[in-house]
Amino acid sequence: MNRNLERLITIAQKPVRRIIGLMSGTSLDGLDVALCAISGSGMDTRVTLEHFDTVPYPLNVKDEIRKVFAKDTISFQQLCLLNPWLANLHAQWILDCLQKWNVAAEEVDIIASHGQTVYHSPKILHRLPDFPNATLQIVDGDHIAVKTGIITLSDFRQKHIAAGGEGAPLALYGDYCxxxxxxxxxxxxxxxxxxxxxxxxxxxxxxxxxxxxxxxxxxxxxxxxxxxxxxxxxxxxxxxxxxxxxxxxxxxxxxxxxxxxxxxxxxxxxxxxxxxxxxxxxxxxxxxxxxxxxxxxxxxxxxxxxxxxxxxxxxxxxxxxxxxxxxxxxxxxxxxxxxxxxxxxxxxxxxxxGIAGDAKEAVLFAILANEALCGEGIDFGKPGMPAITMGKLSFPA
Ligand SMILES: Nc1ncnc2c1ncn2[C@@H]1O[C@H](COP(=O)(O)OP(=O)(O)OP(=O)(O)O)[C@@H](O)[C@H]1O
Ligand SMILES: CC(=O)N[C@H]1[C@@H]2OC[C@@H](O2)[C@@H](O)[C@@H]1O[C@H](C)C(=O)O
Structure with a gap:
């Protein structure tokens, strides 16, 4: 068996998992980094927020993102370059936070990376009858996993759309738990x-x-x-x-x-x-x-x-x-x-x-990753709120 799979199974069976939740939202103010200790799943989820920091986006980073952010017409090259560039920056900022917090990367089980939304286009916005709900988050998880050495879950929103949602809001899953x-x-x-x-x-x-x-x-x-x-x-x-x-x-x-x-x-x-x-x-x-x-x-x-x-x-x-x-x-x-x-x-x-307001969304992505490992998909029984677990896996090696 691939040793990453073995590691994943071990993590899923641990009584407490240490998961870093990452959020960089529509304000482009910075990357929220929340190190959480999580036990249980679903309604039995318990979280302790061990460390939290917001790494402010430097002006040049904001400027580079704004070249594509929420724009109808962009340079494809810019979008293509941003994907690994921003992922490498996020990975570096995670490593900086870990150093500041005096936590070794080996002590972290999983990274849950929201990525950066660059375009959100549900049907009520694009109004093109032949096209589905759509959303696009960049910051590829493979780059984060390789640079940090930590198994990474990312790109949480696509399955929500595949299962009938608009790709957002995902907050309800963590809020409910x-x-x-x-x-x-x-x-x-x-x-x-x-x-x-x-x-x-x-x-x-x-x-x-x-x-x-x-x-x-x-x-x-x-x-x-x-x-x-x-x-x-x-x-x-x-x-x-x-x-x-x-x-x-x-x-x-x-x-x-x-x-x-x-x-x-x-x-x-x-x-x-x-x-x-x-x-x-x-x-x-x-x-x-x-x-x-x-x-x-x-x-x-x-x-x-x-x-x-x-x-x-x-x-x-x-x-x-x-x-x-x-x-x-x-x-x-x-x-x-x-x-x-x-x-x-x-x-x-x-x-x-017990969860600082500025940290909440990053913590919610850590919960989503925890659900992907240990949960079963909560059934809210409503269209647009599918019973799924989310996140794509990136192994460091
Ligand atoms: N002291 C303050 N006074 C007024 N506004 C503030 C203050 N502190 C923060 N803000 C606002 O909060 C914004 C950042 O909010 P937050 O980090 O929650 O957004 P986000 O996570 O990027 O957004 P989203 O949840 O839509 O993805 C800032 O851009 C600013 O507008
Ligand atoms: C597409 C996208 O990134 N949407 C964000 C955004 O920021 C706030 C709001 O719009 C929310 O719908 C969502 O994020 C939160 C974390 C969510 O999915 O619940």
């Missing part, structure tokens, strides 16, 4: 570049779980902070707080059919781009707005579409605990607006559940 609590209806709200939430019923019935993207989280705020203020993002909403919401632009921004599509629906910066906002400005005669007013309106746009999606699933008079994660949780204006619109709900952070 890790954060479900008997007796408490929970909402796990992640506000990254794109915002999404998972509903976890207090009776733990998998059939009651659902998940969806809600629309933009920070993606438009980042794009306009860059364009208008040459800033990477609107830190602590300092720009947006100086502006006034323009209701005509807000209405135009909310008019896309995405906001009427049924759950689970997914999206990305392919739709929510500077061009999207500029078209809405043209339609609403608001091209004259100050950059501050644009930032204020875009922050309200994110807050409103997040709360509208939540309201559409919340039952009147019932209590729900909301646990917030992702970079948007640090934006005081965004979280303040959500609190204002959902006054009956208490907003907590996932930190209170």
């Amino acid at each position: 890790l954060f479900s609590k008997r007796g408490e209806d929970r909402i796990m709200l992640n506000m990254g570049g794109i915002a999404n939430f998972t509903f976890l019923p207090g009776d733990l019935d998998a059939a009651g779980v659902f998940v969806t993207d809600t629309g933009p989280g920070n993606t438009l705020l980042d794009a306009f902070a860059r364009e208008c203020f040459q800033a990477e993002y609107d830190k602590d909403a300092l720009f947006a707080k100086q502006g006034t919401v323009n209701e005509s632009l807000l209405t135009a921004l909310k008019s896309d059919p995405f906001f009427k599509a049924s759950f689970p629906r997914t999206t990305g910066p392919e739709l929510f781009s500077k061009a999207y906002v500029k078209a809405a400005q043209e339609r609403s005669n608001t091209t004259h707005l100050s950059p501050y007013d644009i930032m204020a309106t875009l922050t309200r746009f994110s807050a409103d579409t997040i709360t509208d999606a939540l309201k559409s699933v919340l039952q009147e008079g019932k209590y729900y605990a909301v646990y917030v994660s992702g970079g948007g949780a640090h934006n005081p204006l965004l979280t303040g607006l959500i609190r204002e619109r959902l006054p009956r709900l208490q907003l907590h952070t996932t930190d209170e559940l």
Whole structure:
């Protein structure tokens, strides 16, 4: 037998596996690296987050990714080169983190690498009847496995599409295993570049779980902070707080059919781009707005579409605990607006559940890898949420 297979079987049978989860999302802010100790699987999964770091993407890395990111027309050479180049960088950053944490590579069982989404194209976006849902993540797992010497699982989203989903959101699998609590209806709200939430019923019935993207989280705020203020993002909403919401632009921004599509629906910066906002400005005669007013309106746009999606699933008079994660949780204006619109709900952070909000998505990919080794595929019984395990295997040798 191939000795890697033997090793894999040994890992799957260990009482505790040490898995590094990696996430680099749509914000292109950096690579989240989470070293997790995981036991059990499915609803018996237990995780300890041993170490976590975000390795910020250097400016040149952001620039190289942006040449292809969410673009319809790109250089194929650039895409081809990025795939191993970024994988080698990710592998090096993992090794740097391990050194910093004083952990030997041999002590890590598995790497779970999300890769970098470069294009997300579900049918509701491309609207080409002859083509399926599609999504593309680069950062090839073979390069990570060879450079780190650690067995790597990667490219988690393709099987989700093959089995009838849109390739996202995948958060529900880990959210369900890790954060479900008997007796408490929970909402796990992640506000990254794109915002999404998972509903976890207090009776733990998998059939009651659902998940969806809600629309933009920070993606438009980042794009306009860059364009208008040459800033990477609107830190602590300092720009947006100086502006006034323009209701005509807000209405135009909310008019896309995405906001009427049924759950689970997914999206990305392919739709929510500077061009999207500029078209809405043209339609609403608001091209004259100050950059501050644009930032204020875009922050309200994110807050409103997040709360509208939540309201559409919340039952009147019932209590729900909301646990917030992702970079948007640090934006005081965004979280303040959500609190204002959902006054009956208490907003907590996932930190209170033992997983830092900034680490959550990376931890969720470690859980997905753990499920691929030890789980059976959770049956949520809904279209778009298939009962599968995910991730492709790369052996170091
Ligand atoms: N102090 C802060 N004030 C305002 N915004 C912040 C702050 N800290 C982080 N952010 C926002 O959070 C973003 C990063 O969020 P996160 O890392 O969750 O995104 P991501 O994982 O790339 O996105 P996705 O989940 O869509 O893939 C930054 O680009 C910025 O917009
Ligand atoms: C295609 C893609 O990379 N989608 C991301 C993105 O970032 C947030 C939102 O859009 C979510 O649907 C997804 O990531 C999380 C981790 C998910 O799959 O649950």
